[in-house]
Amino acid sequence: MVPVSYYVALSAILFSIGTLGVLIRRNAIVIFMSVELMLNSANLLFVAFSRLYDLEGQIFVFFVMTVAAAEVAVGLAMIVAVFRNKRSIDIDQISSMKG
Amino acid sequence: MLLSETTTSGFFNLVPWIIFFPVIGLLINLLIGKRLGERGIGTIASLASASAFVVSVLLAVSINGHHEAVVVQFADWINIGDLQIPWAFRVDTLSVTMMLVVSGVGTLIHIYAAGYMHYDVRYKGDPKSYRRFFIYLNLFIAAMMILISGDNYLMLFVGWEGVGLCSFLLIGFWFTKNTDGTEGTENALAAKKAFVVNRVGDFGFLMAMFLTFWAFGSLQFDAVFAQVDQVQEDVIIAITLFMLLGVAGKSAQIPLYVWLPDAMAGPTPVSALIHAATMVTAGVYLITRSFPLFSAAPEAQQIVALVGGATALFSATIAAAQFDIKKVLAYSTVSQLGFMVAAVGMGAYVAGMFHLVTHAFFKALLFLGSGSVILAVERGHHPLDNGHEDDQHGEEHHEPFDPQDMRNMGGLREKIPLTFWTYLMGVLALSGIPIWAGFFSKDEILTDALHENPTVYWLLVSAAFLTAFYMGRQVWLIFFGKARTHAAEKAVESPSSMTIPLIILAGLSVLGGLLNFPGVHTFTTWLEGTLGHDFAHATEFNFTVAGLSTFLAFTALFISWLLYGRNPIEVDQKDPLRRILGPVFSWMNNKWYVDELYAMIVIRPYQRLARFLAETVDWRFWHDWIHDSVIANGFRSLTRFLADPVDLGVIDGIANGLADFVQGSAARLRVIQTGYVRNYALSVLLGVVVILGYLITR
Numbered sequence: 119m120v121p122v123s124y125y126v127a128l129s130a131i132l133f134s135i136g137t138l139g140v141l142i143r144r145n146a147i148v149i150f151m152s153v154e155l156m157l158n159s160a161n162l163l164f165v166a167f168s169r170l171y172d173l174e175g176q177i178f179v180f181f182v183m184t185v186a187a188a189e190v191a192v193g194l195a196m197i198v199a200v201f202r203n204k205r206s207i208d209i210d211q212i213s214s215m216k217g
Numbered sequence: 218m219l220l221s222e223t224t225t226s227g228f229f230n231l232v233p234w235i236i237f238f239p240v241i242g243l244l245i246n247l248l249i250g251k252r253l254g255e256r257g258i259g260t261i262a263s264l265a266s267a268s269a270f271v272v273s274v275l276l277a278v279s280i281n282g283h284h285e286a287v288v289v290q291f292a293d294w295i296n297i298g299d300l301q302i303p304w305a306f307r308v309d310t311l312s313v314t315m316m317l318v319v320s321g322v323g324t325l326i327h328i329y330a331a332g333y334m335h336y337d338v339r340y341k342g343d344p345k346s347y348r349r350f351f352i353y354l355n356l357f358i359a360a361m362m363i364l365i366s367g368d369n370y371l372m373l374f375v376g377w378e379g380v381g382l383c384s385f386l387l388i389g390f391w392f393t394k395n396t397d398g399t400e401g402t403e404n405a406l407a408a409k410k411a412f413v414v415n416r417v418g419d420f421g422f423l424m425a426m427f428l429t430f431w432a433f434g435s436l437q438f439d440a441v442f443a444q445v446d447q448v449q450e451d452v453i454i455a456i457t458l459f460m461l462l463g464v465a466g467k468s469a470q471i472p473l474y475v476w477l478p479d480a481m482a483g484p485t486p487v488s489a490l491i492h493a494a495t496m497v498t499a500g501v502y503l504i505t506r507s508f509p510l511f512s513a514a515p516e517a518q519q520i521v522a523l524v525g526g527a528t529a530l531f532s533a534t535i536a537a538a539q540f541d542i543k544k545v546l547a548y549s550t551v552s553q554l555g556f557m558v559a560a561v562g563m564g565a566y567v568a569g570m571f572h573l574v575t576h577a578f579f580k581a582l583l584f585l586g587s588g589s590v591i592l593a594v595e596r597g598h599h600p601l602d603n604g605h606e607d608d609q610h611g612e613e614h615h616e617p618f619d620p621q622d623m624r625n626m627g628g629l630r631e632k633i634p635l636t637f638w639t640y641l642m643g644v645l646a647l648s649g650i651p652i653w654a655g656f657f658s659k660d661e662i663l664t665d666a667l668h669e670n671p672t673v674y675w676l677l678v679s680a681a682f683l684t685a686f687y688m689g690r691q692v693w694l695i696f697f698g699k700a701r702t703h704a705a706e707k708a709v710e711s712p713s714s715m716t717i718p719l720i721i722l723a724g725l726s727v728l729g730g731l732l733n734f735p736g737v738h739t740f741t742t743w744l745e746g747t748l749g750h751d752f753a754h755a756t757e758f759n760f761t762v763a764g765l766s767t768f769l770a771f772t773a774l775f776i777s778w779l780l781y782g783r784n785p786i787e788v789d790q791k792d793p794l795r796r797i798l799g800p801v802f803s804w805m806n807n808k809w810y811v812d813e814l815y816a817m818i819v820i821r822p823y824q825r826l827a828r829f830l831a832e833t834v835d836w837r838f839w840h841d842w843i844h845d846s847v848i849a850n851g852f853r854s855l856t857r858f859l860a861d862p863v864d865l866g867v868i869d870g871i872a873n874g875l876a877d878f879v880q881g882s883a884a885r886l887r888v889i890q891t892g893y894v895r896n897y898a899l900s901v902l903l904g905v906v907v908i909l910g911y912l913i914t915r
Contacts (some may be wrong), residue, residue: 137902146571213892 125151132159146197148205150190157186229277229287231272232306235316235362238268238458243355243622246845250348259714261330262351264360268325277313284746285309286439288368295371299434305368305436313749314570315365316500318577322494323358325718327584330354330486331716334593337484340599341391341398350390350484353890357383362513365502365734369436370426373503377422377467380496385412387487388480392842396482397619407482414476422503425459428452442509450514457510457517458502461524468500470558471528474551475812481543485588489544493550493584494577495783500575501554504561508752511564516564523561526666526676529550531809533683537690538794538805541621542587545691549647552680559673565665568739569735572658574740575729579646579655582722586640589711589719590695593622593633597707618704627785628700632708635716637696642723644692647687649770654729656767661733664759678766685770689777690794696899698785 132155139152161179168175201207244266251256280287286309291831295302330350338344360383364376395401426436432452434440444502468476480492491497504511511518529552536548549559553576560569598618619625630637648657654661659681666674700706710716733740735758745753780793795802805809 141899141902210893 122166122170125159129159129163131165132156132162142210146200146209147207149209150193150197154186154190157182228275228291229308231275232273232366233291233309234272235269235320236359236861238272239265239355239359239362240263243352243359244347244453245768246282246352250352252418255331255335255344255347256667258325258351259265260333262355262449263324263327263331264319265355266324269362269736270317270324271315273316273320273884275433275474276308277317280308280310280746281743283309284405286747287370288439299397300430300436302371302436304372306655307368308366309747310394310743310745311502311505312365313497315563316362316366316742318574319361319365319495322581322722323361323490325721326486326494326585327354329489329588329715329718330484332712333486333588333592334484334893335712336596340595340801341394342909343391346390350387353383353386353390353904354490355488357387357491357496361499364499368438370429370438370441371436371508374422374426377463377499377503378419379492381412381419381467384415384480384491384496385409387491387772388483390483390487394413399617402901404482406512407476407479407712411476411480414473415466418463418473421459421465421466422461422803425456425463426614428456428459432456438506441678445509445513447763451511454514454517457507458520459852460476460507460510461517461521464500464503464521464558465860467503467552468497468554468558469528469530469556470500470524474528475815476613478544478547481541481547485543485584485591488547489581489584489588492547493580496578497550497554497555498573501557501561501569504558505566505710505748507565507569508561508564509513511561513751516786518564521562522559522666522670523562524671525555525557526673527555527563528671529555529680530676530683531555533680533687533893534805535684535808537687538792538798538802539625539687540806541619542590542623542626542691542695543584543621545623545687546580546583546587549583549684549687552684553580555645556677560665563665563669564752565662565669565756566748567744568658568661569666570744571733571740572655572662574732575646575658575726576724578729579643579726582643582726583641583647585715585719586636586643589633589636589715590626590629590640590708591620592627592715593629593636593708594702594704596709597632598702598704600707600709608667618702619799620704621831623694624786625702625787626695626700627698627702628696629705630696632705633710634698635710636719639716639719639723640696641692642726644688646726646729648688648774650769651763652727652730654726654732655731657735658762660758660766661756664756664762667759667762679764682769682773685773686777687772690781691779693785697782701786703787704800709818722781746893754907 128166135156136156139155140149143149143152146165161182164175164179164182197207200212203212221821245261245265246253246258249259253261286307290303291306292304294304294459298744334347334350338347338350357380360376362376362380363379364373367373370811380529385408388411389405392402392405392408393400395403396407429441430436432448433444435441439858461470462473465473481488483492508586511521532548532551536545536552539545539548553572557569557572557576560566560572600619642653647652649656649659663674663677663681666677672883698864701710731739741755747753780797784793786793790801798805807813
């Protein structure tokens with residue numbers, strides 16, 4: 119059986135990649151994907167630890183996946199709306215409300 | 218008895234009306250007098266006074282037979298701790314006597330003034346003043362009534378000040394004129410003098426009141442007199458002597474008599490009413506009212522009697538050498554007031570009050586008569602009748618002419634017979650010729666003086682001799698001989714509104730002696746109701762005293778005939794008395810230089826002190842130094858200090874520094890806010906890392 123520490127390390131790596139992605143990429147879709155990556159790194163931890171204790175962690179993962187799906191639906195809709203207006207999904211361009 | 222009790226008590230409740238009637242009269246004249254015309258104004262004012270007289274008569278009827286004073290409580294006035302002073306009226310025989318005199322003689326003088334002022338306002342060129350005159354006159358009656366009807370010293374003092382005010386207003390009635398009618402300030406100065414001299418007297422009265430309250434704990438007459446036995450005699454002497462100072466001011470006694478002769482600047486009815494018959498007798502009334510105090514202090518009584526006697530003689534000498542008809546009467550009034558004060562000082566309260574009453578009759582008569590004479594001469598000087606007067610008036614005014622100077626008269630007997638005969642009645646009464654009123658009252662004083670105080674007796678006898686002399690001199694100068702001026706030749710008899718009061722007063726001057734006829738003593742019995750039996754003793758008629766004074770009076774009249782009647786003086790002739798007395802006459806004519814003496818020892822040092830205080834202390838020290846230098850400059854430098862370093866430096870520094878700090882830090886912090894979400898996300902990340910790192914490594 120693979121030790122829990124491996125999962126924790128993998129999850130930390132995935133989370134860091136996601137964070138980096140959010141911070142350094144400009145493409146809105148990539149940022150979205152990075153956010154998903156971070157969510158899923160958390161999911162991985164939930165699942166890994168639920169094996170050690172009880173099933174509550176796995177139930178929580180379902181919730182996270184549901185919320186993530188809703189978020190993707192809203193987020194992509196917004197990105198499509200932005201793209202229609204701006205012909206771009208570069209988030210640095212979306213600054214017309216900046217004072 | 219019960220029925221009469223109820224009816225009389227009804228009359229007693231009328232007593233406030235002796236004040237209300239004159240006040241109503243003056244209010245009517247004040248509010249609608251302009252529309253009433255002269256006749257209406259005179260009628261209203263006279264009616265107001267006459268109504269007060271009617272009330273006084275009703276009160277006299279009610280009080281007759283009462284042996285106790287009736288106190289009518291009208292309203293609360295002052296209630297402070299122990300000091301409780303109601304507005305109460307005291308009706309007893311003494312106050313009713315005064316009420317009758319004031320309102321009775323006052324009414325006659327009102328009627329007279331209605332005629333007299335008609336001419337006076339025209340000669341003075343200000344007919345609108347007619348209304349003002351009667352307003353003042355009614356105000357005076359009201360104030361005098363307050364004085365004599367008050368049940369405590371403070372009410373008396375209110376009236377005392379009220380009559381003083383009216384006296385001031387009426388002396389200065391023509392306040393833009395000189396005494397001879399030209400434009401100037403003499404009348405105003407005379408009014409001021411009267412007011413200021415009276416203040417000195419009022420100081421005495423106030424001190425007496427303070428002492429009374431301190432010693433007796435009350436100002437109510439009854440309460441004070443009831444405790445006379447329990448208070449130290451020294452205190453009572455102090456009270457009575459301070460009171461004497463007040464009396465000397467109001468009743469014109471040495472040393473404060475100097476205002477009364479100058480008060481003749483007022484119109485003649487004023488001289489008659491205020492400065493002869495009523496107000497100046499307030500002092501005599503005060504002493505009589507306070508008889509338990511004075512009787513408890515024999516030393517003070519001595520002084521009062523001596524002051525009265527000295528005043529009587531001193532002013533009689535001055536009167537003998539005056540040329541102004543009213544000045545003679547003024548000094549005569551001072552002299553007669555001296556008689557009264559001497560009498561009440563000796564404890565002869567009845568005699569003093571008796572003389573007060575008869576003097577009110579004949580001195581009012583003499584003043585009104587002199588007014589009639591003056592008016593007759595003035596009308597002879599520039600005849601004015603019915604409207605055409607003004608243009609003539611202006612022309613004639615250029616030559617100086619004094620209608621009051623007896624040297625400008627002479628031979629008026631035939632021109633103004635009615636005035637002459639009534640005046641003669643007054644002269645005989647004042648001179649003390651038997652059966653005339655003055656004879657009885659003066660003799661009662663002299664008889665009492667002989668028993669009580671021989672010094673005073675001789676002072677008074679000499680004064681009585683001089684009285685007869687100067688009155689005789691006046692009669693010869695005014696009415697006999699030949700007219701010495703054109704004006705005297707053309708003199709016109711006064712209208713009936715003036716002569717009728719003269720006739721009534723002449724009747725009273727003749728018959729006034731019946732009030733207290735020797736042997737009957739009606740007045741003594743009457744005043745017993747107030748003074749009690751001990752102090753209202755009937756003076757027996759003393760034939761020696763009466764004989765001597767009668768002899769002296771006739772001698773004096775004879776001497777005056779020798780000097781002035783046998784060979785009437787001619788125009789510009791020197792006074793025959795001057796030949797006999799030489800320089801002494803000048804001294805008498807100049808009033809023994811008392812005014813100059815006072816100017817030297819009191820007025821000028823006082824003015825110098827006042828000037829020193831005003832110029833040096835007030836102006837240079839307080840204004841220039843304290844105010845300008847110390848306070849103003851100090852304040853200015855303080856404000857400059859507060860403005861420049863404190864306000865501009867510290868306060869503004871704090872405010873500006875705060876603003877600069879906020880501005881600067883904002884400029885630096887603005888850089889952080891890039892607007893890029895990832896920058897914020899990075900900082901969130903770093904924050905989370907730091908917090909977690911701290912939690913882990915803790």
